Amino acid sequence: MTFVQLIECRTNRPAEMDRLLDRWVTQTKGKRAATHTVVGKDRSDASHVVEIVEFPSYEEAMRNSNRPETDQVLNEMLALCEGMPTFTDLDVVRDERVPAGTAETARRFFETIAAPGPLVPLDGLITEDYHDHDPVESRDTIGMDAMRRKLEIWRQAFDFSFVIEDQIAQGDRVCTRWLWTGVQKAPFMGVPNTGRQVTMTGTTIHRLAGGKLAESWLQYDRVGLLAQLDALDALAN
Secondary structure, rough: OOOEEEEEEOOOOOOHHHHHHHHHHHOOOOOOOOOOEEEEEEOOOEEEEEEEEOOOOHHHHHHHOOOOHHHHHHHHHHHOOOOOOOEEEEEOOOOOOOOHHHHHHHHHHHHHHHHHOOOOOOOOOOOEEEEOOOOOEEEEEEEEOHHHHHHHHHHEEEEEEEEEEEEEOOOOOOEEEEEEEEEOOOOOOOOOOOOOOOEEEEEEEEEOOOOOEEEEEEEHHHHHHHHHOOOOOHOOO
């Protein structure tokens, strides 16, 4: 069940509060389970600030609350507030929106899988039965654990990043056109390590369910990637 937390406080230091939230977003990039955040200021009382944070579930919100970055930002927020903030926990029992966060959720997926360091848990981002359709592979990748194994193959072979060039969202689906840039650092599917910087274009269509990514259809320039690695012979394997 979708969960929303309502945070209300009073502050006469709105610019500092805004910078604090910006820093928090940067520090938790690729880690936060929140799917949507709105910050509003009371029109009749400029010191009254309300933040609305949406999570896929109460459990995801609690995991987010237990992160050390969350404790740090809360302590800093208290120093900027006049009195104690109030927190209201809401289970969403009705939501009439056409999903509006699909593009942002897909964007967060690409940021997460390209982030340096160990791959973070994906349970706040994709469903347990996530279904990935990849035309290059003989079988679809089904399940969160299988998807993690697939991602680790790429992450172990390349340091890479994505540039999101275009996104179109409609209903529960979002199409993302991306540019991938990577530096090979280890053998990749039988291709020896070249140490080269390579690029690849691709398009992914995601379907969302319950605020998470549930299914994907992928097209990418594998031939172009292998050509840059002088490994076109790998296509015959």
